[in-house]
Amino acid sequence: xxxxxxxxxxxxxxxxxxxAGRGPWAGPVVAAAVxxxxxxxxxxxxxxxxxxxxxxxxxxxxxxxCAEIGVGRAEVDEIDSLGxxxxxxxxxxxxxxxxxxxxARVLIDGNRVPPQLGFPAxxxxxxxxxxxxIAAASIIAKVTRDRIMAxxxxxxxxxxxxxxxxYGTAAHRAALAQHGVTPxxxxxxxPIHKMLCEGST
Numbered sequence: 001x002x003x004x005x006x007x008x009x010x011x012x013x014x015x016x017x018x019x020a021g022r023g024p025w026a027g028p029v030v031a032a033a034v035x036x037x038x039x040x041x042x043x044x045x046x047x048x049x050x051x052x053x054x055x056x057x058x059x060x061x062x063x064x065x066c067a068e069i070g071v072g073r074a075e076v077d078e079i080d081s082l083g084x085x086x087x088x089x090x091x092x093x094x095x096x097x098x099x100x101x102x103x104a105r106v107l108i109d110g111n112r113v114p115p116q117l118g119f120p121a122x123x124x125x126x127x128x129x130x131x132x133x134i135a136a137a138s139i140i141a142k143v144t145r146d147r148i149m150a151x152x153x154x155x156x157x158x159x160x161x162x163x164x165x166x167y168g169t170a171a172h173r174a175a176l177a178q179h180g181v182t183p184x185x186x187x188x189x190x191p192i193h194k195m196l197c198e199g200s201t
Contacts (some may be wrong), residue, residue, distance in 0.1 A: 002045050002132040004038045004149035006124070011104035013068075015119075016026040016133025017092050020048070020141035022084055024166030025176075026159070026185045027149050028073040029084065032140035033099050033106070035068040036133045043064065047129040048138040053146075060086055060143040065137050070098030072107055080188040089114035095137075109134045156182050 007014040009187050042062045042200040044055065051059070063069065072094025074087035082090065096106065106121040109128045113121045127134040146165055147189070153161040159175045159182070166172070166184075168191060176185075176195060185192045 002135055003128065004036065006107060006131040007036070007038070007133055011120075013101060013103050014133060015068075015070075015096065015099060015103035015106050016109075016127070016131055016135070017095060017106055018048075018128050018134050018137040018141055019088055019091060020138070020145040021166070024149075024186075025150060025162065025172065025189055026076070026166035026182065027145070028075050029079060029088050030071065030073045030141050030145040030148065031088070031090070031093050031095040031168055032137040033070040033072075033095040033103075034063065034105055034133050034136040034140060034143065035099065035101065036090060036136055037066055040066040040134070041132060045132050045135045045139075047126075048142040050128050055057045056143050057141050059136075067136060069140055070095045070100070072096070072098055073148075076184055076186055080187050083188070084186075093117060103116060103137060105112055107115050107131055107134055109138065111158045111160070152184055156184065176191070186192065 013035045015033045015035045017033045021029040042059055048056055072091045074091040079087040103119055106119045108121055108123045110123050111125050113123050128138040149165045150162040158173050158179045164172050
């Protein structure tokens with residue numbers, strides 16, 4: 001189990017931040033900021049990508065009852081206009097702004113700190129597998145985004161977003177070839193851009 005040592009190494013409260021959805025061809029990018037209570041750390045926290053879907057949902061519910069959580073997102077039009085990196089930064093800033101309390105410092109998964117974050121911050125490579133609050137943020141972001149894409153799948157059932165969350169699977173690619181691009185597809189992403197260009201010739 002991940003402990004609270006990284007958070008205790010500096011000023012408290014400390015927020016962990018992570019995102020979900022940088023790579024998919026469709027849908028928003030979602031970031032979460034989580035401030036854990038060191039006396040109420042959920043059992044089994046870990047990198048969301050290494051947990052089963054059922055375990056992620058279970059921890060999502062537990063975290064909702066014992067942690068301070070902020071969620072932010074950047075929409076498809078923002079991804080296309082800003083680029084995925086800057087849109088991801090925007091989602092992280094929105095997640096921190098949505099926290100019910102202001103953290104004294106922030107730990108971010110990855111190798112860079114977004115600009116204009118507004119808080120002292122440190123980037124930690126593979127932090128979602130090493131830092132409890134970042135792991136918690138990865139779970140919140142992943143489950144939240146999966147639910148968003150499952151809702152969008154009701155409107156656009158051909159693409160299988162309830163299964164692939166907008167990633168470029170073979171089934172998603174086949175559905176694009178048959179049904180075309182939706183308003184939720186990221187037109188700045190190379191596979192979608194190429195398809196649109198081919199369709200206009």
